[in-house]
Every structure is written in C-alpha cells, then in structure tokens.
Amino acid sequence: MLRFIIRRLLWLVPTVVFVTFLVYVAIRIGWNPVATYKRANPRASEAKVQQYIEVNGLYEGFWGYIRGYFSWLWSFVQGPDQWPRSIKGRAEVWPPLRYSMFNTLRLAGISTIIGISIGLLTGIIASLRPGGIVDGVINTSAFVVGSIQPFVSAVVLQLIFAVQLGWLPPAGVYPPGQDGFDLWLMTQHLILPVTVVAIQIIAGYARYMRASILDVRSSDYLRTARAKGISEFRVLTRHSVRNALVPVVTLLGLDLGTILGGLIITEAIFEYPGMGVFFLRAAGNGDFPQLMPYMVIIIVSVLMFNLIADLTYAVLDPRIRLD
C-alpha cells in the first residue's frame, strides 16, 4: 500500500509536467499571451513587452515553446512570490488565487457534505422497496432534477428567492462594503449557491446509490446474512449498503477531483468569488500568468483525487490488490 502510494506520487510529477505542458501549448496558441499583454497595457514600452516575454518564457518557434515551458516551470516551482505577475497592473497572482480557492472549497465542501448525505440516504430509501411508490417518486424526480442544467436552476432560484421574494441576497459572499468575517451574512449568501450545487449531487448520487444497492440485492451473501438471524437493519447497513458503497465512493473520489474547476456556472451566476470566476476573468483577459497556476491547481487536484479514489477502492474492497 505504502509502496503503491509512493510510486503513484512519483508518477504524479511527470504526469503533471506533461499535462501542464499540453495546457501551456494550448493556452499560448489559444490566447496569444503577448498580444493580450499589449492589449491590456497599450502604452507598454518595447522593453516592457520584452521583459514580459522573458519572465513568462513566451519564446517563439518549436524550441522556443519547449525552452519557454521550462523557464515558466522554473519560476513556478520557486514559489508564489517568484511567479510572473498578472498582466493587469502587475498584481501578484497567488493571493487572489488562494482567496478564490478557499471560497470554492467552502462552497464545494458544504454542498458536497449536504448533497452526499441526502443523496445517499434517498438512494437507500428508494432501494428498500424497488418498484414501489416511494422508489418511483424518488427515482423519477432524481431523473428529472438531474436533467436540469445547473445554470437553469441557479437562474430560477435567484429569480424566485432573491428577486421576487427578496428573502435572500442575490449574489456575492457579503453585501458591498462589508469587511471582516460575519457568519450570519455568509450563511445567507451561501444558501442559494449551495442549494444549486447540492441538488445536482443529490440527484446524481441518489440514483447511483439506488442502482448500486439493487445490484447487490440478489447476492448470495445477503441471503447468508439473513440466514444468520440478524436484524433487517443490520443486513442493510453491514451488508447491502456497505457493499454498495464501494463503487459509489470511488465515483465520489473522481467527482471531487473536478469540483474545484466544476462550479464555474454557479459561481458566475451568484458572483461568488471562487475559482470559476477567477478562471473566467483570466480567460477573458487572456491573462497568461494567472491562467497557468490556475491550471496547475486543477490538474493536481484531478490527479490527486484519482489517486485517492484508487486508494479508497482498495480500502473498501479487500479483493483489490494495489500494485
């Protein structure tokens, strides 16, 4: 197990290098960072532009791309204060990125906890009497709700609860002008975005969990468990749910890997200052120095959670050998 983790972590390094290189190429071709720099700083002198190219490694030609990538990588690994600065006002990249990362983690964390617990629970309830009324209602509504695009639910919820009824604030983390921490205000602002994200998770995981339990329902070992004379509740928790969780938790691991970059729509609609809004702004400006660290975080998060998913799979199912 430990050897597996170490080997996978060692593999992580070349994988991150390779994928970031691809992303580096895509961004350079897609956004043409030198042009976007000049657009953002129309009065920049030739020397300034040259300096920007040097610092970010934006050389031309085949070898220029390779050399440029490694020179960017070199400045990147030296730590946030050495990172090239944003094209807008030479602002540092890490403080706003870290700020948005924590905001997204807060939104993602709360929504995931709420969404997963409700989702798994409803899935289990639905599976108790497959084909029954409760199952029909849960399964069908999960199906329909799961078909609703998150920006639709976000816009509709915003329209109803923030604009028409005025119960909740429509956007942001705090009202304009507020500074300092205020739990009550923050909770109010979080309710709508959390609902939008949690609904998606609930709809998805209720169906996964239900399908997974129905999969194990006719297993011989459930019959063995019943033949022992233990309670139905124990059969459910120790046997059906326990075994059904194996694929579901693995899936959850993979889903969590994408969540940092996956809340763009919700964040944009509720003007929630998270990673998604950061990315949209950076992408809109073609801000190369901001885009690259963002991408690194997304890539590392995806790969790390892939590893975590593999590990949980092995922990939950002893038949899986890691090597």
Add this chain to the structure above:
Amino acid sequence: MTDSVLKLRDVKVSFNTENGVVQAVRGVDLDVAAGEMVGVVGESGSGKSVTFLGVMGLLPGSATVTGSATVGGVEMVGGGKKVLRGIRGKKMAMIFQDPLSALNPVHKIGDQIIEIIRAHNDVSNSEASTRAVELLDIVGIPQPKERSRQYPHEFSGGMRQRVMIAMAIANDPDVLIADEPTTALDVTVQAQILEVIQRIQRDMRTAVVMITHDLGVIARVADRVQVMYAGRVVERASVMNLFDEPSHPYTVGLLSSLPRHGQTRLEPIIGSPPNMLQPPSGCAFRARCTFATDACAVDVLPELVPHGESMSACIRVNEIDLAVKV
C-alpha cells in the same frame, strides 16, 4: 416419528413472475429427527432449495409460502420477523450451494462468524472471537486464528465451505440444512466436507437435511431419502431400500442414469421436467414415464402409497416391475 425436530407439512411455494405464477413447490412433507440425516434428491429445478429457503423466509418478496413448518414445535410459515430471526442461525442453519458467493467479500472471515454468534448470544466481541476461532478449528481449518483475520477471497472453495459450516454450527442449531454443500468442489474435498458434516451430526446430534442431486452422496451419508420431482415428493424410503428396490419410475430413472460397475452406457431420463407455470394434472412425471396410463392423468392428490417399506407417489407402483436394469 414423534420426536422429529423439523416437521414440514404440505409446504407450497409459488412465485409471481411476469409470465404468471410459477408453482415451484406443491406440497412437501418431511420429518427429521435429532441426529438423523435425511437426503433430498431430485433434478435441478425440482424445488429442493426453494422448499427450505421458503420456510426460512429467505425468498424474495415475489414468493408465497403456505403450509406448515415447525422446528422444535415453533411454527415458521407465517411466523413474524421476530420468530424467524430467533430461528435462523440459532435453531435452524443453512449451508448454501455456492461457497464462492455466499460469503461477503468485504468482511473478514472471523467477523462474519462473530456476527452470527452475537446475533443470538449476549457476549462480548472478544468472547465471540475466541469462539469463532474454535469453530474454525472444529471444521478443520489450520491456523484458525490467523485465518480468521483473512478475507474470503484468500480461501479456497473447500475452505470457504468449511467456513460456511463453521458459521452454520456456531449456535449449535437443532437443524442443519446443507444445500448441495459439495457440488462446487472437487472429489477429494467433497469427501472431507461430508465427513465434517457427518461428525457434526453425530457429535452434536443435529438433524441434517442433505440436499443434493448426487445419489453417491446420499448413499454415503444419509439415513433416509426423499425424492422430489416437479415440486412434489415422489418417493420416501430408507437409503437401503431406495437403491435395492426403488418404488417410483422416476427413481428408477435416476438410478439407471448413475454410472455403475461394468456399465459403459449411461441412460439419461428422456424428456425434460414440466413447465411449472402450468404443472400437468395428475402425476407430473407421466410424460416421461414408460408405465404411464390414462389413470395417471387423473388429478387426485397423490397420497403416498406403501410399497414394501417405502412410500411412493406412483399409483401403479404395485402393478409394475421397477427392477433397475443392470
């Protein structure tokens, strides 16, 4: 037979399916006394497993069970969840057909045995654990302590079946149902498993029902036999009588499909079992029976008729010559 611990009377099991009602078991009687081993034989699909799963309440919701089944005088059919829970694994335990899938792959062997112990006894985890290791030792698993900490996939088929047996006898049940315990195993392991079961039957005076379609197994270990066909008992006999003078054409068919000394050609029973969605009237075997007459189609409830010391469902049993051609 007043002292029988397991008593089935007119047990019927039917399944509601998309295609109609499948009458899997159509009235089965059975008595087993303490320390006795009764064999139940019959082709695949004759309703052997379903009978016992049915009385223990282990069938899916689509199944309906009627009749009466008592263990030590306690009625199971129609008994509530509480009653069934008290019986399962305590008074009546079952060893299943396929040891590969009958154990939960994600729990340790020891924990799975502990679970059945603690379901019926107010003991601590460590006490139950000690007992589990003891049980593994009884069924002949070497290094039981270490083995109890392993998972099912680390055990061979024969070893898993031993674990199943250990689990089944954990609470010293009055009745043990062994549902084809050896079918999935190779011949040498089969013999060992049978020995373990016989030892338990002897030492603990457990009433054992040995379900199988292997007459060889019956010949070795059972005291009495019930032959089932299409959800009904067609013959009830002592093992000796079954082989020496079978009293139902179906039994004769089963016996002549067995390999014997000096015989090179096996004689399978011609035809296939009836469709249980619409069981035929009268004797279900008549379509495949060389002795069948019009009288066999009359739908009288087949009271078993005596034939020598055996009981037979064949109404013509005393008119025909049932000698097994050797």
Add this chain to the structure above:
Amino acid sequence: MTDIAVSDSDDIELPPADAVQGLTVQSVSPTRMAWRRYWRHWGAAISTVIMGFLLVVVILAPITARYGVDEQVCDISVCKNQFLPPSSIAWFGTDSIGHDMYSRLIYGMRVSIFIGIASAFLSVLIGTAVGAIAGLRGGRFDDIVMRVTDIFLAFPFLVAVIVVRQFLGGLDFLEPIIGEVSSIKFMIFLFAIFGWMGVARLVRGQVLALKEREFIEAARAVGATNKRVVIAHLLPNSIGPILVALTLSVIGAITAESTLSFFGLGPQPGQGSTSLGQLIELARSGARQGNWWLVVFPCGALVLLAVCINFIGDGLRDALDPKLDKGH
C-alpha cells in the same frame, strides 16, 4: 450398494436451462420485443410524443413562428414593445428590443437541436471508428486512445471546453475546415471532439466483450478478416449502446451550447438567427430585473428537451439491453 460409485453431479442428465426456469420461450422477434419494451417505458413514450411534436414545430418554423427572428412585435412608434410581459401580441413576452420571445424560441431551438444532432452524429461516427479500431487492434494505439480520453474525461468539463475552444480558434490553418470560432460549424466540431471519447470507450468495451464470444471466433475460423468481422458482426451487436450514446450526446451538445452561450462563448449565428443558448444568456439579466418570462420560457424549453431526451435514452437502454433491466 457397493456397486454405486460416488458420482459427479454432471453424470445426471440436466434439462435445458429454459426448461428449468419453467418459462416458455416466446417466439416474437427481438426487434418487436424491443419496440414493445420501449413503449412500455412510460417516460420514454411520453417523451417521444413531445419530442416528435417539438421537431415538427421547429422544422416548420416559418409557419409555426408568429414573427421573424429579428422582427419587432410592433413598431416602437405604434406601441411600446420592450420587455412586454406575455400577452396576446407576444405570447411569451418580448425582450429588450421588442422581439417576440415565442418566435425566437422556435428559431433558437431549431438551431440548437441542429447543433445537437449534427455533433452527436459526428461524435458517434468518430467514436465508433476509433473505439472499434482500438478494441480490435489493441496495443499501442489502444493505450494512447485510452490515456488521452482518461485525461480529458477526468478534467472539469467547462474548463476543458473553454481551453480547447480557444486553442482551436488559435489554429488559423483549421479555419477553412471547422469554421470561425463563433460559427455553428465550429461548435459542432468542438462538441464532437468531446463527444467521441465516451462513445469510443463504450464501443471499445463492447468490442472487447464480443471478441470473446463464440460467433466471432467462428467467423474468424472460417477466414473472415478483421474489417469484415467488425462490419458484419460487431457493429450490429453493439447498435443498442451506440444508439443510447447517440441520444445522450444530442442533449450533451445542446447543454454545452447553452452553457457556452451563457458565458458569451457560444455561436453567434448573427442576423436572422439565434440559439437556445443566446436566449438563455438573456435570462441571466432577465432574472436580475425580474422579467420572469425571459427566464421561464427558454429555461423551460431547455429543461424540457433535457428531460425528454434523457427519458428517450433511458427507454432505449431498457428496450435494447434487457440485461441492464433495473431489477423490477
């Protein structure tokens, strides 16, 4: 008794499996069975009717729409035409420049459904080819395809789409083939780039599973070549899952179009045309200003499409692959 050997259970004659099950084998053709199963799925049945109706409405847009795409419900000099709530002259209300939302919705859905269907077909075409080759050939090609799709599918979808969109737009030499970034053609190609991967994995899995089956062995044994095996046996046998994937990629592409448009990154069909995504982009400001009709109708249309198409996919799955029957 001594003459009875301990026998293997196999020596006893076993009846055929169907007889054991006690089920009669129905003599209905598989297609008829699938057809029947499909219509018994009530969600799919209702959805098919709705989708059929929508398709007719959308195809006959010049007849079914009341106004032209860029036509105002009335001249500003005659009456106020901006942000009118639903009324008899504009059933679904009007937008900021007095366009009839009902008519625009029909034209917008026309474009979006076209994008969805076109890119779904392209995805399935590419995906089936790549998946079949990867599954049959195995080896290096298979490895690379699987790795690439692994990376792509693990990435947050929207981030990947935006980066790839920008990247393709930056490759000037591709423009003659895939069109301009804001063109409909470009969108179709963009979504196909993401869509084929799921199909390829699915087809590859099917091919690997089918490769093991006897009839393929038999075809090989009589000298059928790889290509023939694929065309004659594998594809007809995996038509079910492919059809399901096709259906689901349609709504995948429609959703992606709306999402990109929502951020102003979608197609700009320009004068005389619109798309569902563009209407939904309006919904964003509509919500803030309380113009509910700008939100409700386009969003409702999108959700309706999604629910219907997902139900149709679900019905197809049930009908074409009874093994996946969800435990009735």
